[in-house]
Amino acid sequence: MEKKKKVGFNIIKNDPTDGHKGYGKGALSLENVSPVFIDVNEGEAFIDVGAMHARSAVEKGIKFLPNKEDVPDAKPFWLVWVTIDHRGEGPFYAGVTACEMTVNREIRRGYKSLPEHVNRMDKSLKSQIIVEHMDDRSKEVLKDFLQSHNAEMWEHSSEELKNGLSV
Numbered sequence: 001m002e003k004k005k006k007v008g009f010n011i012i013k014n015d016p017t018d019g020h021k022g023y024g025k026g027a028l029s030l031e032n033v034s035p036v037f038i039d040v041n042e043g044e045a046f047i048d049v050g051a052m053h054a055r056s057a058v059e060k061g062i063k064f065l066p067n068k069e070d071v072p073d074a075k076p077f078w079l080v081w082v083t084i085d086h087r088g089e090g091p092f093y094a095g096v097t098a099c100e101m102t103v104n105r106e107i108r109r110g111y112k113s114l115p116e117h118v119n120r121m122d123k124s125l126k127s128q129i130i131v132e133h134m135d136d137r138s139k140e141v142l143k144d145f146l147q148s149h150n151a152e153m154w155e156h157s158s159e160e161l162k163n164g165l166s167v
Contacts, residue, residue: 038078038138045145062110071111074102078138081124092156095124098134129160136167
């Protein structure tokens with residue numbers, strides 16, 4: 001017997017329906033979301049699109065455990081989901097949500113909460129700002145990164161984001 005092909009979740013580009021109201025209507029587009037990592041110890045921020053599928057340089061080769069205590073001497077990171085949107089004056093940072101992550105390369109183990117990462121990506125897509133739980137140094141790094149990446153988008157962004165990243 002031939003198995004019936006299942007309709008899977010697809011990450012798509014642009015408008016999936018091109019105006020028609022049929023198959024694919026309401027599909028999720030992740031085109032305007034970028035994963036930004038913050039290396040807390042180094043004070044650096046970088047984009048790694050591999051995080052969209054949990055295949056970033058930080059995550060490769062690491063088995064993630066659900067308890068932070070099970071990963072001793074781990075290096076701390078923030079994975080920040082940044083969503084860009086457009087309005088009259090131009091593009092802006094619409095959604096910015098941060099998730100905690102730790103990695104110990106020696107023992108090839110790390111900590112992250114997958115449900116938290118998925119929910120925070122969703123909240124970023126819905127233009128929410130969730131950065132209050134970040135440490136002050138990481139907020140500064142993220143703020144500097146967003147400003148230097150595109151100063152115009154930073155200027156058009158909400159006061160909620162600017163206040164949230166103020167130290």
